[in-house]
Amino acid sequence: MDHLNSYLVLSAILFSLGLYTVVTRRNAVAILMGVELILNAANINFVAFSKFVTHNLDGHLISVFIIMLAAAEAAVALAIILNLYNDRGHINVDEANALKQ
Amino acid sequence: MADFIFWMIWALIVASAALVAFGNNLIHSVFALMGTFLGVAGIYIFLNADFIAVTQIVVYVGGILVLLVFGIMLTNKIQSAQISQSSVQKGLGVLVVLGVLAIVLTAVLPHNWVGGTTPMAFDDTVKGIGRLLFTDYLILFEIASVLLLGALIGAATLARKEL
Amino acid sequence: MIKLALFILFLPLLSFALQIFFGRRFEDKKGEWVSVGIQFSTLIMSLVMLVMMLSKGDPDFSIELHQSWLDLGLFKIDLGIYIDNITVIMLNVVAIISALVHLYSTAYMAGDVRYSRYFGFLGIFTFSMNGIVLANSLFMIYIFWELVGLSSYLLIGHWWEKDSAANAGKKAFITNRIGDIGMFTGMLIIATVLGTFNFQLIAERIHDGMWAANAGMLFGGIEPHKLLTIAGVLVFMGAVGKSAQFPLHVWLPDAMEGPTPVSALIHAATMVAAGVYLTVRIFPFLTADAMATIAFVGGFTAIYAATIAITQNDIKKVLAYSTVSQLGYMIMALGTGAYVAGFFHLVTHAMFKGALFLASGSVIHAMHHSLHHLKDHETDPQDMRNMGGLRTKMPITFGVFMVTTASISGIPLFSGFLSKDAILAGTWAYAANVHDGWLAHLHLAWILPVFGFGAAAITAFYMFRLIFMTFYGEPRQPKIFKHIKESPKAMTIPLVVLATMSLFIVFTLPSVNPVSDHGWFTTMVQSPESAVTTGAAFDLEHFKHGLHEAHVPAMVASITVAGLGILLAVLVYLLGKISADNLAAKLGALYRGSYNKWYMDEFYINGIIRPFLKGCNALGRFDLDFYDHYLINGWGRNVKRSSKGVGLADDLIVDGAVNFSGIIFQWLGWTLKFIQTGKIQNYLIFVLIGAVMLFVVNVF
Numbered sequence: 035m036d037h038l039n040s041y042l043v044l045s046a047i048l049f050s051l052g053l054y055t056v057v058t059r060r061n062a063v064a065i066l067m068g069v070e071l072i073l074n075a076a077n078i079n080f081v082a083f084s085k086f087v088t089h090n091l092d093g094h095l096i097s098v099f100i101i102m103l104a105a106a107e108a109a110v111a112l113a114i115i116l117n118l119y120n121d122r123g124h125i126n127v128d129e130a131n132a133l134k135q
Numbered sequence: 136m137a138d139f140i141f142w143m144i145w146a147l148i149v150a151s152a153a154l155v156a157f158g159n160n161l162i163h164s165v166f167a168l169m170g171t172f173l174g175v176a177g178i179y180i181f182l183n184a185d186f187i188a189v190t191q192i193v194v195y196v197g198g199i200l201v202l203l204v205f206g207i208m209l210t211n212k213i214q215s216a217q218i219s220q221s222s223v224q225k226g227l228g229v230l231v232v233l234g235v236l237a238i239v240l241t242a243v244l245p246h247n248w249v250g251g252t253t254p255m256a257f258d259d260t261v262k263g264i265g266r267l268l269f270t271d272y273l274i275l276f277e278i279a280s281v282l283l284l285g286a287l288i289g290a291a292t293l294a295r296k297e298l
Numbered sequence: 299m300i301k302l303a304l305f306i307l308f309l310p311l312l313s314f315a316l317q318i319f320f321g322r323r324f325e326d327k328k329g330e331w332v333s334v335g336i337q338f339s340t341l342i343m344s345l346v347m348l349v350m351m352l353s354k355g356d357p358d359f360s361i362e363l364h365q366s367w368l369d370l371g372l373f374k375i376d377l378g379i380y381i382d383n384i385t386v387i388m389l390n391v392v393a394i395i396s397a398l399v400h401l402y403s404t405a406y407m408a409g410d411v412r413y414s415r416y417f418g419f420l421g422i423f424t425f426s427m428n429g430i431v432l433a434n435s436l437f438m439i440y441i442f443w444e445l446v447g448l449s450s451y452l453l454i455g456h457w458w459e460k461d462s463a464a465n466a467g468k469k470a471f472i473t474n475r476i477g478d479i480g481m482f483t484g485m486l487i488i489a490t491v492l493g494t495f496n497f498q499l500i501a502e503r504i505h506d507g508m509w510a511a512n513a514g515m516l517f518g519g520i521e522p523h524k525l526l527t528i529a530g531v532l533v534f535m536g537a538v539g540k541s542a543q544f545p546l547h548v549w550l551p552d553a554m555e556g557p558t559p560v561s562a563l564i565h566a567a568t569m570v571a572a573g574v575y576l577t578v579r580i581f582p583f584l585t586a587d588a589m590a591t592i593a594f595v596g597g598f599t600a601i602y603a604a605t606i607a608i609t610q611n612d613i614k615k616v617l618a619y620s621t622v623s624q625l626g627y628m629i630m631a632l633g634t635g636a637y638v639a640g641f642f643h644l645v646t647h648a649m650f651k652g653a654l655f656l657a658s659g660s661v662i663h664a665m666h667h668s669l670h671h672l673k674d675h676e677t678d679p680q681d682m683r684n685m686g687g688l689r690t691k692m693p694i695t696f697g698v699f700m701v702t703t704a705s706i707s708g709i710p711l712f713s714g715f716l717s718k719d720a721i722l723a724g725t726w727a728y729a730a731n732v733h734d735g736w737l738a739h740l741h742l743a744w745i746l747p748v749f750g751f752g753a754a755a756i757t758a759f760y761m762f763r764l765i766f767m768t769f770y771g772e773p774r775q776p777k778i779f780k781h782i783k784e785s786p787k788a789m790t791i792p793l794v795v796l797a798t799m800s801l802f803i804v805f806t807l808p809s810v811n812p813v814s815d816h817g818w819f820t821t822m823v824q825s826p827e828s829a830v831t832t833g834a835a836f837d838l839e840h841f842k843h844g845l846h847e848a849h850v851p852a853m854v855a856s857i858t859v860a861g862l863g864i865l866l867a868v869l870v871y872l873l874g875k876i877s878a879d880n881l882a883a884k885l886g887a888l889y890r891g892s893y894n895k896w897y898m899d900e901f902y903i904n905g906i907i908r909p910f911l912k913g914c915n916a917l918g919r920f921d922l923d924f925y926d927h928y929l930i931n932g933w934g935r936n937v938k939r940s941s942k943g944v945g946l947a948d949d950l951i952v953d954g955a956v957n958f959s960g961i962i963f964q965w966l967g968w969t970l971k972f973i974q975t976g977k978i979q980n981y982l983i984f985v986l987i988g989a990v991m992l993f994v995v996n997v998f
Binding site for chain 1: 141145148149152153155156161164165168171172175178179182183184186187190191194195198199202203205206207209210220221222223224225228229231232233235236239240243244248249251252253254255257260263264267268272275279282283286287289290291292293294
């Protein structure tokens with residue numbers, strides 16, 4: 035718990051799991067959850083570096099902004115997802131390929 | 136004792152995140168995500184980041200998680216608590232993600248950080264964050280407010296029935 | 299004083315705007331009285347300025363107001379107002395005539411189709427005329443110069459339904475343009491050398507030697523004083539056009555197609571005097587050579603127009619040629635250096651010629667009404683051969699005619715005598731003082747006094763001819779005569795006022811000596827110092843001395859020639875001792891020449907306009923037949939041929955290359971389209987694979 039690497043490894047695992055969620059899930063809400071995991075992984079890194087390397091609060095500040103960004107992103111994303119649902123009756127991303135035609 | 140609790144939380148985060156990634160039930164995934172968020176908040180406490188920890192709980196658990204649940208509820212015809220979900224391109228996904236994980240770990244772990252890795256204990260981060268927010272990060276702060284306003288209006292506009 | 303001047307300048311413009319935009323609406327409600335009121339208020343302001351000027355009593359008084367208008371760094375144009383005694387006097391002349399003409403027009407133009415517009419145009423004319431008077435620079439004079447040209451054009455063509463009126467308007471406009479080209483060129487020469495248009499600065503800089511320093515360098519080594527002569531004569535060309543000097547005088551008689559009050563205001567008293575006024579303004583920087591040119595142009599115009607006036611039968615044409623002749627007098631006076639006399643004659647002439655025109659308008663008005671009463675639309679109401687014996691029917695008009703004719707003929711006790719006498723004395727002194735240069739050969743300068751005295755005799759003759767034909771003898775058309783009535787008060791009051799202004803006392807006060815040359819006018823107006831420094835300058839001091847000596851002999855001679863002219867007129871037209879027809883037959887060619895205005899119009903049409911049109915036609919044919927047919931069309935044919943070849947090359951080579959690349963990309967697209975699944979997660983995977991591969995490649 036007093037070693038930077040324990041946090042970095044945790045963050046990396048969290049990031050990979052989030053990435054996997056984003057890449058494989060068909061449900062748009064699930065993908066959104068993966069994105070949140072990735073953002074959390076990043077946050078852990080920032081705060082950990084703040085404590086172990088830079089010794090100041092800049093990392094904390096960035097974390098605050100990321101959390102704020104995540105909230106905004108979640109709101110907009112859910113609005114888009116609702117529209118997608120209203121339009122198609124499902125929210126499966128792999129079927130939302132109208133751009134192909 | 137503290138070590139034990141730390142590793143417990145560590146394990147909780149990894150396990151619940153794995154459930155989010157691999158679970159078949161969407162509802163389970165959402166609740167597992169709550170476990171992840173709470174665990175990350177605990178990690179923040181271990182990092183002496185009290186303000187971030189509280190913000191994590193308030194915003195993630197209180198806000199985003201509720202939004203996600205709403206999103207699930209609004210986009211599924213609920214007959215039971217079981218909402219199944221499926222995945223695509225699993226094999227390729229595992230392969231690529233493991234590759235990325237390997238890259239990240241090989242890049243990060245052996246690295247020699249400038250200034251070393253001696254931990255430093257903050258005791259009151261709220262005051263410092265507040266001061267920085269209104270001095271060095273003022274413009275960022277203002278832009279963030281504009282961004283939030285934009286997101287608010289954008290979300291409201293997009294969510295209307297007649298787009 | 300500046301504020302008053304600004305009011306005087308812009309109030310008539312207000313009158314114009316009101317009449318043009320709202321005139322129609324107020325036509326039935328006596329809307330013209332707004333304009334009349336505005337004119338009379340400017341008259342009052344002008345009189346206030348005159349009183350202020352007289353109470354100052356300073357001949358060198360002047361004030362100036364500057365306003366930067368255009369600033370291009372090195373080149374600046376200022377607009378501004380310059381007021382000295384001449385300006386004030388001129389403002390009064392314009393205001394008096396304009397106000398009286400406005401009043402007169404309410405009766406004369408009553409019931410006209412474009413009544414309100416007429417008053418609007420009178421307003422813009424007065425505005426632009428005041429602009430010329432107040433201008434402090436050549437450039438500003440030029441602006442208002444064109445504006446008076448425009449308003450003159452509009453007013454001459456007031457009855458544009460008549461072809462002759464529309465043509466007269468065009469003729470006036472175009473003829474004036476010819477003069478203005480010269481004026482503009484002259485202005486530009488002056489501005490190029492001195493870098494300013496301002497009168498005071500021009501005089502100052504010439505005096506300081508800037509002209510001598512710059513002129514040769516800028517204009518290819520020309521002698522500076524020669525260039526100054528050229529510039530002066532060129533600027534004077536504007537005056538030749540506007541003041542109807544030979545050879546650009548042809549527009550003024552035709553301009554009589556306009557309403558008679560307009561003729562009185564514009565073509566007798568003010569606008570045509572603008573040319574003289576311009577010459578007054580540029581007087582300080584005229585060289586002796588330029589002045590000699592000006593004097594000869596003026597002198598020739600004076601005698602030339604006078605000979606034409608003898609034989610004209612249209613009452614307004616006689617007055618028109620008389621105007622041309624008198625303007626020639628003023629120009630000649632300025633050319634001979636008799637600056638005060640020239641300007642003096644401008645003022646007195648404005649008064650008595652304005653009155654003469656308005657009185658002739660009164661006669662025409664009466665004739666017109668009588669003809670209207672008889673339902674006769676064939677007879678010309680302006681032809682003097684249809685008049686005769688009118689003095690009993692129109693006593694006021696007749697009285698005014700008598701007074702003003704006496705004035706223009708140069709009979710003592712009237713204003714015309716004072717100014718005319720001064721001019722004649724000026725020519726005399728000029729001729730007597732020329733001792734060297736080209737003028738001294740064969741005593742050429744003596745032509746000027748001969749012109750002057752000759753014109754004076756002829757003027758007296760034709761003016762009394764006019765009076766005798768119109769007002770004396772038996773009525774030639776008894777039917778028309780029966781219905782002739784005196785004109786209404788709105789017309790007779792201006793007549794009486796202007797006739798009063800033609801008395802000597804108006805200009806000689808405080809002296810009451812009828813031959814005095816020491817009245818307020820001659821004290822307040824002093825000829826300016828010449829700014830020309832080189833030997834080319836006109837010797838004013840010497841001239842003034844000569845003027846003093848020539849005063850008495852010139853006076854005697856002028857009274858004698860005027861008496862001779864009157865005597866001849868009495869013999870021929872009043873007593874019938876000498877038959878006019880016999881005289882005409884005996885003189886033959888001379889009579890026909892004078893009657894046909896010495897064929898000047900015919901000369902212009904046959905000698906200039908027709909050949910010019912023929913040349914244009916020839917050029918046009920050349921353009922069409924040769925240029926268009928061979929060069930343009932031939933070029934077109936060649937281009938067509940060569941483009942066919944190019945088109946073939948295009949098809950084979952360029953299109954082939956384009957199609958080939960198209961085929962390649964079609965093949966590529968066909969091959970690659972399988973990657974494009976449209977699924978975002980596939981793309982993400984590809985990105986990640988790419989990232990991993992990049993890392994691997996980089997590390998190993």
